Amino acid sequence: MSYRHSQNNYNRNHHIVDDDVQHFGPIANTIITTLSQDNLFWLCMVIVEILALTLIICSICWMLQIGGFGFDDNSIFNFHPVCMTLGMIVCNANGILAYRSTKNWSYKRQKTLHLLLQSSAIIISWIGIASAYIFHDNKKIPHFYSLHSWLGLTALIGVTISVITSFLTFYYPKASAVYCKLTLPFHIFGGITNIALSAGICAIGITEKAIFSLNNKPDVNQQYSALPSIAILLNVFGVILVIFTILVVWMVTKPEFKNKYKQTLDSHYALRRQTTLE
Amino acid sequence: MSYRHSQNNYNRNHHIVDDDVQHFGPIANTIITTLSQDNLFWLCMVIVEILALTLIICSICWMLQIGGFGFDDNSIFNFHPVCMTLGMIVCNANGILAYRSTKNWSYKRQKTLHLLLQSSAIIISWIGIASAYIFHDNKKIPHFYSLHSWLGLTALIGVTISVITSFLTFYYPKASAVYCKLTLPFHIFGGITNIALSAGICAIGITEKAIFSLNNKPDVNQQYSALPSIAILLNVFGVILVIFTILVVWMVTKPEFKNKYKQTLDSHYALRRQTTLE
Numbered sequence: 001m002s003y004r005h006s007q008n009n010y011n012r013n014h015h016i017v018d019d020d021v022q023h024f025g026p027i028a029n030t031i032i033t034t035l036s037q038d039n040l041f042w043l044c045m046v047i048v049e050i051l052a053l054t055l056i057i058c059s060i061c062w063m064l065q066i067g068g069f070g071f072d073d074n075s076i077f078n079f080h081p082v083c084m085t086l087g088m089i090v091c092n093a094n095g096i097l098a099y100r101s102t103k104n105w106s107y108k109r110q111k112t113l114h115l116l117l118q119s120s121a122i123i124i125s126w127i128g129i130a131s132a133y134i135f136h137d138n139k140k141i142p143h144f145y146s147l148h149s150w151l152g153l154t155a156l157i158g159v160t161i162s163v164i165t166s167f168l169t170f171y172y173p174k175a176s177a178v179y180c181k182l183t184l185p186f187h188i189f190g191g192i193t194n195i196a197l198s199a200g201i202c203a204i205g206i207t208e209k210a211i212f213s214l215n216n217k218p219d220v221n222q223q224y225s226a227l228p229s230i231a232i233l234l235n236v237f238g239v240i241l242v243i244f245t246i247l248v249v250w251m252v253t254k255p256e257f258k259n260k261y262k263q264t265l266d267s268h269y270a271l272r273r274q275t276t277l278e
Numbered sequence: 279m280s281y282r283h284s285q286n287n288y289n290r291n292h293h294i295v296d297d298d299v300q301h302f303g304p305i306a307n308t309i310i311t312t313l314s315q316d317n318l319f320w321l322c323m324v325i326v327e328i329l330a331l332t333l334i335i336c337s338i339c340w341m342l343q344i345g346g347f348g349f350d351d352n353s354i355f356n357f358h359p360v361c362m363t364l365g366m367i368v369c370n371a372n373g374i375l376a377y378r379s380t381k382n383w384s385y386k387r388q389k390t391l392h393l394l395l396q397s398s399a400i401i402i403s404w405i406g407i408a409s410a411y412i413f414h415d416n417k418k419i420p421h422f423y424s425l426h427s428w429l430g431l432t433a434l435i436g437v438t439i440s441v442i443t444s445f446l447t448f449y450y451p452k453a454s455a456v457y458c459k460l461t462l463p464f465h466i467f468g469g470i471t472n473i474a475l476s477a478g479i480c481a482i483g484i485t486e487k488a489i490f491s492l493n494n495k496p497d498v499n500q501q502y503s504a505l506p507s508i509a510i511l512l513n514v515f516g517v518i519l520v521i522f523t524i525l526v527v528w529m530v531t532k533p534e535f536k537n538k539y540k541q542t543l544d545s546h547y548a549l550r551r552q553t554t555l556e
Contacts, residue, residue: 142503147485147516189531193524200478200520204485207425211489225420238425242478246471253467 037256044251045101051244052090058237059085065230066213077135081205083128088156088198089241091121093248096191100257115163115171122160129156148204155201159194162187192249199245206238315534322529323379329522330368336515337363343508344491355413359483361406366434366476367519369399371526374469378535393441393449400438407434426482433479437472440465470527477523484516 035043063069063078070076094101095117099110129152136143144153166187169175175183214224214231222228227235251257313321341347341356348354372379373395377388407430414421422431444465447453453461492502492509500506505513529535 142505145503145505145509147481147488147513150513150517151481151520189528193527196474196478197520197524200474200481203425203429203478204482207482207485208489210425211486225423227420227423231423235425235428239428242429242475246475249471250467 041100041251041257044247045097048093048097048244048247048251051240051247052093054240055085055089055237055244056082058233058240062230062234062237065233073135073138076131076138079131080128080135081202081209083124083131084152084198084202084205087121087124087128088159089195089202089244091117091124092159092195092198093244095121096195096248096252100251111171115167118159118163122156122163125156126160129153146208148201148208151197151204152201155194155197158190162190162194192252195248196245199241202241203238206234206241210234319378319529319535322525323375326371326375326522326525326529329518329525330371332518333363333367333515333522334360336511336518340508340512340515343511351413351416354409354416357409358406358413359480359487361402361409362430362476362480362483365399365402365406366437367473367480367522369395369402370437370473370476371522373399374473374526374530378529389449393445396437396441400434400441403434404438407431424486426479426486429475429482430479433472433475436468440468440472470530473526474523477519480519481516484512484519488512 059082063082067075067078069078069082095114098114098117102110102113105113133143135141144150169183170180170187174180210224210231214222214228217223220226224231337360341360345353345356347356347360373392376392376395380388380391383391411421413419422428447461448458448465452458488502488509492500492506495501498504502509
């Protein structure tokens with residue numbers, strides 16, 4: 001019933017769009033017809049992966065410019081921005097998109113991929129937090145005083161609890177179908193909130209590190225306000241981060257992109273509900 | 279047809295929730311029944327307004343602590359955080375929630391309120407940007423070098439263009455019903471993106487101002503890392519800002535809160551479509 005309803009809804013929506021297209025003239029018509037929702041999704045997916053790669057390269061280039069990677073007192077910090085970008089942004093985003101990027105997989109395999117990517121995201125992020133903690137410890141800088149650290153620690157603890165409880169709710173040992181259905185909207189809202197919040201926290205972190213690493217330089221032309229090449233690099237890093245996050249959230253909330261998954265889920269719950277109630 | 283479909287959908291959803299509630303025992307049952315979606319909405323709305331007031335008070339208290347308001351070279355900047363909080367966060371959020379907080383108003387009056395609140399938001403925000411610009415000019419600090427300023431200026435130009443084009447699309451002189459229907463999802467996504475982005479930009483600004491105003495103090499106990507009372511105030515400001523934004527986005531995306539509006543809109547477009555096509 002639920003599946004059929006969803007299917008009807010899908011057809012109805014597509015019918016409306018088809019009707020509307022005729023008002024836009026032949027050129028727009030051709031573009032809209034050629035660029036089907038599926039092609040549009042894969043175009044966005046390619047852009048997302050290119051932006052993700054750019055983000056990782058930006059963070060590595062920046063860190064190489066200000067001391068590179070190592071385990072001494074200073075350069076241990078430089079793992080932090082790279083780990084947080086890779087974990088909280090790139091792995092997290094791919095985990096969120098897992099259900100949409102693997103449309104032909106079985107629901108169980110999709111869930112496994114989602115869980116693996118989100119678990120990698122939190123493990124890499126905890127390593128990133130540890131590197132900043134060890135740096136503060138070595139340099140006798142107080143821990144967790146800034147807004148960046150308050151928000152960052154809260155977000156990471158929140159997402160870690162969420163991954164563990166969601167594993168128990170949706171994966172193994174599964175909770176009742178009714179409980180799954182009631183908690184799923186919070187799981188989805190929490191996940192989208194988390195990636196937006198993570199991007200914001202990263203942008204705060206970029207600004208903090210920019211001021212700390214550039215503004216104590218004796219040469220005025222190398223300070224943040226003079227916009228040396230490194231300042232432009234990190235501003236561009238922040239701008240790409242924002243574009244990346246907006247694109248990921250758009251893809252994950254666009255109804256046309258989630259139809260397949262929604263149908264799978266609806267039939268899945270309809271099936272499980274029947275099994276549970278019978 | 280569209281209205282009736284939406285009404286059916288609404289009833290169906292409520293029926294499912296009623297079914298599910300029975301699995302949770304009498305106490306949860308009582309809580310869920312007593313706290314209807316309408317009561318829950320008004321509870322959230324009261325919390326939103328209290329948080330909004332707290333945000334404005336926090337920003338004013340902080341600015342009074344670091345020099346107060348005036349038109350001399352230094353204190354002209356202090357209008358900036360207060361204006362941006364009032365404009366891009368508080369007015370913007372209330373504008374976004376306008377359709378849900380005025381459920382019994384006519385659609386036309388709701389639109390007028392939405393337009394007035396969003397217009398106030400951009401006017402107050404441009405005053406806020408002007409105060410920072412004049413401050414930079416007076417102190418011979420370069421303009422628009424930081425990530426905060428890049429993102430902030432882009433967001434404000436974007437939202438200004440959006441308010442003007444949306445006025446012409448949805449308000450006066452209205453575009454065709456088909457065009458309205460096709461652009462509405464982008465208008466809604468853009469608005470939600472904008473408030474999340476604005477909150478992020480504010481959090482970056484808080485961090486910047488915290489470092490600039492605290493870290494050049496000679497007394498180590500007054501620096502940001504020692505967490506003096508003013509640093510706690512501004513960290514709390516940032517945390518409340520995040521909670522406020524998450525709550526507003528949750529309220530505006532929760533399907534149960536937008537039923538009334540959705541129905542109004544669907545019947546509105548059904549009516550206009552008929553009128554246009556006939």
